[in-house]
Amino acid sequence: MLCSAKLTLLRSSLPPLGHSISALRQPKIYCSQSQATETETNDDAPKAMALSFDFLGKKPYSPPSWASHLRPIPSHVFSLGHLPTPIHKWNLPNLPQNTEVWLKRDDLSGMQLSGNKVRKLEFLMAEAVAQGADCIITIGGIQSNHCRATAVAAKYLNLDCYLILRTSKALVDQDPGLTGNLLVERFVGAHIQLISKEEYARIGSVALTNVLKEKLLKEGRRPYVIPVGGSNSLGTWGYIEAMREIEQQLQIRSNGVKFDDIVVACGSGGTIAGLSLGSWLGELKAKAWLMDFKQVLTHGILLAS
Numbered sequence: 033m034l035c036s037a038k039l040t041l042l043r044s045s046l047p048p049l050g051h052s053i054s055a056l057r058q059p060k061i062y063c064s065q066s067q068a069t070e071t072e073t074n075d076d077a078p079k080a081m082a083l084s085f086d087f088l089g090k091k092p093y094s095p096p097s098w099a100s101h102l103r104p105i106p107s108h109v110f111s112l113g114h115l116p117t118p119i120h121k122w123n124l125p126n127l128p129q130n131t132e133v134w135l136k137r138d139d140l141s142g143m144q145l146s147g148n149k150v151r152k153l154e155f156l157m158a159e160a161v162a163q164g165a166d167c168i169i170t171i172g173g174i175q176s177n178h179c180r181a182t183a184v185a186a187k188y189l190n191l192d193c194y195l196i197l198r199t200s201k202a203l204v205d206q207d208p209g210l211t212g213n214l215l216v217e218r219f220v221g222a223h224i225q226l227i228s229k230e231e232y233a234r235i236g237s238v239a240l241t242n243v244l245k246e247k248l249l250k251e252g253r254r255p256y257v258i259p260v261g262g263s264n265s266l267g268t269w270g271y272i273e274a275m276r277e278i279e280q281q282l283q284i285r286s287n288g289v290k291f292d293d294i295v296v297a298c299g300s301g302g303t304i305a306g307l308s309l310g311s312w313l314g315e316l317k318a319k320a321w322l323m324d325f326k327q328v329l330t331h332g333i334l335l336a337s
């Protein structure tokens with residue numbers, strides 16, 4: 033699997049920082065105390081089959097009631113992910129007493145668009161299409177999961193995709209090859225431009241995407257720019273929606289399960305921002321924690337406030 037992103041759910045009566053957390057670059061959620069029961073079966077096969085026709089469909093968006101005061105509210109959303117993703121208990125050995133860890137399997141949100149990226153792209157791509165874009169520009173590291181997901185989403189929607197990928201100075205003039213995410217990006221026909229880490233740091237991602245945007249505009253194209261990681265206020269709605277999804281999944285279980293803490297990996301910050309907002313404004317009220325690449329836990333609410 034090229035990209036995986038999981039949310040972990042922990043049920044615990046202990047303070048969350050007392051737990052040792054394995055170094056995963058994946059969203060996690062932690063939760064508390066009440067006893068789990070078996071999920072009630074809802075054998076609604078015709079409804080499920082009808083929903084499967086929604087894939088790649090664009091529909092008007094209405095936010096959860098608890099987020100309806102946020103501005104701006106996206107007007108539309110594409111169905112790009114295979115949602116809802118499952119939640120299941122993670123049977124880790126040696127957990128402290130009264131502690132349960134649960135995973136929200138966002139790595140199962142769709143193979144080519146997998147992980148957390150697709151939830152942001154559902155909103156970003158809807159805006160791109162609403163604005164009449166004929167191509168998408170985005171930027172990231174040479175093996176950026178976000179860039180791969182964007183390239184695939186663009187292909188699904190019949191848009192061209194332009195990727196600016198950061199690499200080492202020594203490799204900037206070479207063919208980027210076909211390894212990892214590059215294989216998928218090139219397979220779906222994305223246009224790839226390489227930039228050295230030094231130039232990237234000197235010019236900055238916003239200026240770099242703007243230069244490419246100006247060039248494409250002069251060529252008569254209609255580009256739509258997605259920032260690093262798809263993390264802007266619009267992309268954040270993807271994880272506000274994920275919180276609604278978790279709330280609905282908990283309601284179906286209807287056994288009083290409640291998560292205390294949410295832990296996610298953090299790169300560009302959109303995932304933790306959406307989860308923190310959704311958790312704070314919604315019913316869950318779980319604390320959101322981020323784990324950055326140095327594995328430092330920081331209170332996620334700060335990011336969204």
Ligand SMILES: Cc1ncc(COP(=O)(O)O)c(C=O)c1O
Binds near residue numbers: 035037058297302
């Ligand atoms: C697998 C995976 N999980 C989590 C993240 C972090 O997401 P975000 O960029 O929204 O902070 C990333 C992106 O860096 C990722 O690739």
